[in-house]
Amino acid sequence: xxxxxxxxxxxxxxxxxxxxxxxxxxxxxxxxxxxxxxxxxxxxxxxxxxxxxxxxxxxxxxxxxxxxxxxxxxxxxxxxxxxxxxxxxxxxxxxxxxxxxxxxxxxxxxxxxxxxxxxxxxxxxxxx
Amino acid sequence: xxxxxxxxxxxxxxxxxxxxxxxxxxxxxxxxxxxxxxxxxxxxxxxxxxxxxxxxxxxxxxxxxxxxxxxxxxxxxxxxxxxxxxxxxxxxxxxxxxxxxxxxxxxxxxxxxxxxxxxxxxxxxxxxxxxxxxxxxxxxxxxxxxxxxxxxxxxxxxxxxxxxxxxxxxxxxxxxxxxxxxxxxxxxxxxxxxxxxxxxxxxxxx
Numbered sequence: 001x002x003x004x005x006x007x008x009x010x011x012x013x014x015x016x017x018x019x020x021x022x023x024x025x026x027x028x029x030x031x032x033x034x035x036x037x038x039x040x041x042x043x044x045x046x047x048x049x050x051x052x053x054x055x056x057x058x059x060x061x062x063x064x065x066x067x068x069x070x071x072x073x074x075x076x077x078x079x080x081x082x083x084x085x086x087x088x089x090x091x092x093x094x095x096x097x098x099x100x101x102x103x104x105x106x107x108x109x110x111x112x113x114x115x116x117x118x119x120x121x122x123x124x125x126x127x128x
Numbered sequence: 129x130x131x132x133x134x135x136x137x138x139x140x141x142x143x144x145x146x147x148x149x150x151x152x153x154x155x156x157x158x159x160x161x162x163x164x165x166x167x168x169x170x171x172x173x174x175x176x177x178x179x180x181x182x183x184x185x186x187x188x189x190x191x192x193x194x195x196x197x198x199x200x201x202x203x204x205x206x207x208x209x210x211x212x213x214x215x216x217x218x219x220x221x222x223x224x225x226x227x228x229x230x231x232x233x234x235x236x237x238x239x240x241x242x243x244x245x246x247x248x249x250x251x252x253x254x255x256x257x258x259x260x261x262x263x264x265x266x267x268x269x270x271x272x273x274x275x276x277x278x279x280x281x282x283x284x285x286x287x288x289x290x291x292x293x294x295x296x297x298x299x300x301x302x303x304x305x306x307x308x309x310x311x312x313x314x315x316x317x318x319x320x321x322x323x324x325x326x327x328x329x330x331x332x333x334x
Binding site: 036037043068069076 | 203208
């Protein structure tokens, strides 16, 4: 199964989001890589790199990010990987994208399909 | 020449300047960002100081080691940006025989990688606006580079960046209101260049 890594500036947001995703699809590996190395507000390339390495079950990893330095640190984390992993950053809203992604990952979809489902979450209308 | 000892002095001097201007960096960042630049930079450079390898005589290794500390300890956007600058520049400098012109070429690779990492161009009110003009001058001067060249160019760049409208990071939310205010990242980059100038100055006296 494809795994997920969650990156938000607030460690509480990614922690809470992981809990929600674990309830939705318990079989999917979801790792929380929010906040800095010291658990403060911010993001860390090293923390994200470690999470990718731990999360990958051999079918790839999709990273869900909030904004700003989350994207930069996720890209840096991918560059720092020493072994080869299939990793993609989803151009998607963190919560909605992660929810779509975890559902599809749980259905055994491929990395590209999981990423695509997250990206589609961007266009979901909330108010009709 | 740019020796490993000079590289170590550069990191030490930078750490000192960042630490003594911590409050100023914090104040600048509070006006346009999230107000943690002073603290983050101090933490990063203190970590870079602690890991300094007194044994190696390769300046590239000194800069690379510092870059790794900056990446992991600064956090936010400045961590990967300064980390990229020092790691890439360090990677470029091979062996013990490094000239000032090699340092310029190394920093060129570093600043290009930074621009790519931050998807930044000139005149977007970022560290690039301070670093790139200085590195261009370094490339031009080659081995004739002096401390005064560095300081004059860095001062000029620091004045210019103030007037730009922020296009990157949290500062971009302020749009035209960001004009006239100093960018915290450019200010910290200024201290790095000022520190390099101090090292060149001391080398000239020796």
